[in-house]
Amino acid sequence: MVILERSGFSLDPKYFQSQDPKVLANAVKQAVNSDRAATYKQKMRIGVDYYNFKHDILKFRLFYVDNEGKVHEETSRSNIKIPHSYLTELIDQKVQYLLSNPVEINTEQKGLQELLNQYIDEDFQLMLQELVEGGSQKGYEFVYTKLGEERLAFQVADSLKVIEIYDSDFNLTAIIRYYDTDIYQNGKNVRVTRAELWDKEKVWYFVSSDTNQLSFKIDTKIAINPLYHDTRLNSDTNEAFGRSIGTALGVSDFIPFLRYDNNKYKTTDLEPIKPLIDDYDLMACALSNNLQDFDQPFFAVKGFNGDNYEQLINNLRTRGAVGVGDNGGLDVHTVNIPVDARKEKLRVDKEGIYKFGMGFDSSQVGDGNITNVVIQSRYTLLDLKCNKAEIRLRKIIKQMLELIVADINQRYNKAYDTSDLEIVITRDTMVDETEVEEREKTKAERKQIEIDNILNAAARLDDETVLKYICEVLDLDFDEVQKLLDEQDYDEDVKPDVEVPEGDRDTTQQI
Incomplete structure (x- = not known):
């Protein structure tokens, strides 16, 4: 063993x-x-840490080398540490996109649906969400x-x-x-x-x-x-x-x-994007540190006659003036921080995080023409990721359903099976409802025009042909409609005799 x-x-x-x-x-x-x-358990712990905003940037330290070549930790400079919780967003996206609607279990076996509903309750739905969330963080x-x-x-x-x-x-x-x-x-x-x-x-x-x-x-x-x-x-x-x-x-x-x-190799959702997240944290924090350290100008003093530089700084702060002596001068300098370069690097890292993390970037703007086709295209990567997760989720749900049905059979002395159980997982995508309504209106108007054309030509066609065309337009079953019409004609032919109103009781009228 x-x-x-x-x-x-x-x-x-x-x-x-x-x-x-x-x-x-x-x-x-x-x-x-x-x-x-175990090494693989260490990787699992890292996935949990990053989901809970405990990134490597929190351990980042600054060092410098003195004149004697010795290494010391830098304590006078800013060392801002900000973890950016992209993994949390990506995992929550995956879980909620896949399971925001309750999983439904349907069956045609008599009496089984009601018993299944007792098991597939809110606690069961919560368990599924925690299962996918934990698997995404730890690999399984x-x-x-x-x-x-x-x-x-x-x-x-x-x-x-x-x-x-x-x-x-x-x-x-x-x-x-x-x-x-x-x-x-x-x-x-x-x-x-x-x-x-x-x-x-x-x-x-x-x-x-x-x-x-x-x-x-x-x-x-x-x-x-x-x-x-x-x-x-x-x-x-x-x-x-x-x-x-x-x-x-x-x-x-x-x-x-x-x-x-979580996948075939039992890897976490963090592993493909950890270097990108670490680089994003580093670039963003370095920019914050630069702004913090170089937010004030520094002064180049020529011919300074004061006692020391502390007196110079004090004079600048309190009096706004400083004496520089003969042939002296004071130049004010600032440091140009490469903000644009860092912003571009952050943009590239962010794009890579959403791409290789297979998530939906809600901050995308595009050209302003946000149609449902554009929205659906932005969900493509998230759909691909959830497709892979859904297959494995269905597998374990099926295993649990086999146990549930066995428990039902044991408790209620039944003989149900899992052959016809249907697992329904419904995903919702944000769409423009106005566009959907306009599309449905257009479809309805087109159907109305087609029906009007059929009725205009009805005089030259037999009743059965007209009915077939109408059923095709309305997506109805022709045989079922024909059967209902035949039953209606039969009911009208066999209605019983009824008495006529008072005053004409000497005769009866069949209607």
Whole structure:
């Protein structure tokens, strides 16, 4: 059995197959400590940091070399640090463009739609948004499946704290989930790490035994350890019994974690554009520093007779004058900051960020002729990115639907299947409503002209041909319309006899 190969950590299968808590605790210790130092997890943390405005520019420092060749940190010059949150915008664009409208699940199976609606609620929609958001930041994200009293439920599990364990044939055999927390120990708060080892039937709970979090032991505060995925307590005997989620849902060899991949290589949305964002931060902050440092002119004094330059500056500030002596003079100089060059570099970086980040740049102006065609063209890159994300999102939604239908069948003793389930994901694009209304009006007027032409020629055509032409214009089913007309004619022919008004009761009139 091996840890996911990207971490570079491996362990003999017998350690995770053991039922000895000490052996398992040692295996968990090695897995967690290796995962914390894994290179790919460091990249995931950088993606999360940039989403939360913690850019590399915040660590930027200035240095200078003195006359003796020694390096010192520069503290007298401005060092403005402004992170520009392009990644946050691009990820939020992706998530909201893809999922701002609730995902709909439709079916024709009798009674299933109402039951599905109980599962596909607001919490489910929020979980999907957090899933895509987390996957974009970290490269992949997990969904944890849990059995509730009322129904099956899902929640996002932080992939930074999840370790996949595979066997030598790369089959998933276990999951480790760990997290840091504070406990009160020996009169003070101590940071420890809790870990859970999930297999296809049970879950073991461990806790780090010291403040350095270097070793683990079985968590004695959990009364029953390990627990089944779905553990129940017999109120009479006070004995625990349970089953795995796979057994409960009729799914063999199921570990209750599903993985959503951001792309084929599980890379973050930051990686293609990180150098561009860093360069933009640097150029923008350097411009701010230049403006801050050189916002005042400096003076070149010739033949100065004062005591020192501090007195010169004081005279300039307080009196607005300075004595320069014989043949002296005072020249005022300013520094020309290359603002235009920096602005052009910022523009190029920004264009690259939106292009390679495949986002929608709302600041684009163009030539002022903003039509719906222009608007749609600006969404092209975002559409391409969301198309790739939607395919993978549909895959994991389908996996969750299989579990949901299995839970419905188990709870309500039904035999539904997922064969006809339709996943509807609707995207909304900002458009000019006036242009849309004008287009619809033009279409309606064109249809009216076509119908008028048909009716003008109706005298030379038979009724069936006229009806066919009208159905084509109005996009109606000719056979269906013909059937309705035949039924209407039949109803008129077989209406029952009715009494005529009073005064003519001696006869009846058929109508």
